[in-house]
Amino acid sequence: MKKIINSKIITPYRIITGHDLIYDGQILAIDLDSGSCDEVIDAKGCYVSPGFIDRHTHGGWGYDFSCADADQIVEGTRECAKTGVTAVVPTIEFAVHPTKQDWAVVEAIECAADKNSKGSEILGIHIEGAFVSSVENHQKIHVQEMIPILDRMKKGLVWTVDPQAEGMSDFVTELSQRGLYASIGHSEFCTQENFMKCVEHGACQVTHIYSSTNGYYRENGFRYPGIQELSLMTKEVFVEVLMNNHHISPELFRFIYHCKGSAGIVLATDCHPRKNKYTSGAEKFETIWNEPLHRTSWWGSPGMDDVVRAAYHAGIPLCEAVKMATLTPARALGVHAKKGSIAPGKDADLVIFDENVQIQQVIVKGNTLL
Numbered sequence: 001m002k003k004i005i006n007s008k009i010i011t012p013y014r015i016i017t018g019h020d021l022i023y024d025g026q027i028l029a030i031d032l033d034s035g036s037c038d039e040v041i042d043a044k045g046c047y048v049s050p051g052f053i054d055r056h057t058h059g060g061w062g063y064d065f066s067c068a069d070a071d072q073i074v075e076g077t078r079e080c081a082k083t084g085v086t087a088v089v090p091t092i093e094f095a096v097h098p099t100k101q102d103w104a105v106v107e108a109i110e111c112a113a114d115k116n117s118k119g120s121e122i123l124g125i126h127i128e129g130a131f132v133s134s135v136e137n138h139q140k141i142h143v144q145e146m147i148p149i150l151d152r153m154k155k156g157l158v159w160t161v162d163p164q165a166e167g168m169s170d171f172v173t174e175l176s177q178r179g180l181y182a183s184i185g186h187s188e189f190c191t192q193e194n195f196m197k198c199v200e201h202g203a204c205q206v207t208h209i210y211s212s213t214n215g216y217y218r219e220n221g222f223r224y225p226g227i228q229e230l231s232l233m234t235k236e237v238f239v240e241v242l243m244n245n246h247h248i249s250p251e252l253f254r255f256i257y258h259c260k261g262s263a264g265i266v267l268a269t270d271c272h273p274r275k276n277k278y279t280s281g282a283e284k285f286e287t288i289w290n291e292p293l294h295r296t297s298w299w300g301s302p303g304m305d306d307v308v309r310a311a312y313h314a315g316i317p318l319c320e321a322v323k324m325a326t327l328t329p330a331r332a333l334g335v336h337a338k339k340g341s342i343a344p345g346k347d348a349d350l351v352i353f354d355e356n357v358q359i360q361q362v363i364v365k366g367n368t369l370l
């Protein structure tokens, strides 16, 4: 049995002081007087929060989740853990007709998930393309062709889909019936009808709102809502927000928060495998395209600690900012029975950070990683 003393414990609703947090592999209790334990961590007045969950990251700090090398992926999850992430969903691109290399990437992540004891737990894979507008432009989706692919993919979890592609709602149904999550995104122009159809068929989230998602549009003089308005007004739909001060302004973030609340926002990094924060990748792509960058992805390696800090600094209460990085993503991924909050019976995935969300310690399933 282990315990954390002298901390401020963040729940989804409040901050508890003067109590010990007792755990082994799971949370056992939040108690006033816990007695003796095998291991005691003195948090020195810092916060202890549930571990962050990042459902959208391509790697970072030089590690690439698409590298098809399980050892490298494990190392990547260790870097993720340093930013307070205890559970992660590696995000990859995947072809409609997958190549040998595509399968090698999937199998390496599956292998890393099974043997990982060093870093963030791998919850599954997020497929961001095929079926996004920039790649397979509105081609018809044949569900029968996708079934063997879904059968073979053991760790598929989230699939970003463009509702404009013909047959997409049937694919969304197939995903939903398998307990997988369809996330609407990467659609430069999505009609109200196609958005609603996908939601009715089971899509329950949106990938990086305000990036590759359209706003209202005109048809015969009428204005209709696009993905942005529809996802903000549809209560059941979680919106993923890349909040890192290089992408969504604090004012826009507060607007999203006003619409969705902390129960509807999933913070994520969309981190790309660059070595440095906000530098090398950005410079490289700015040179190539000769235009200002508008995607977080190209801004290097923001961590979830950066994202939570940016949300907090945008004026959101700390409990709420933390909830958007913990309980809400856990709900969006269907793992909230075990993850996302500090409560007895849940995994002891914990992060200790100071007043400025600087990470001090990270604990995954009771094991202190750093």
Ligand SMILES: [Zn+2]
Binding pocket: 056, 058, 091, 128, 270, 297
């Ligand atoms: Zn991405």
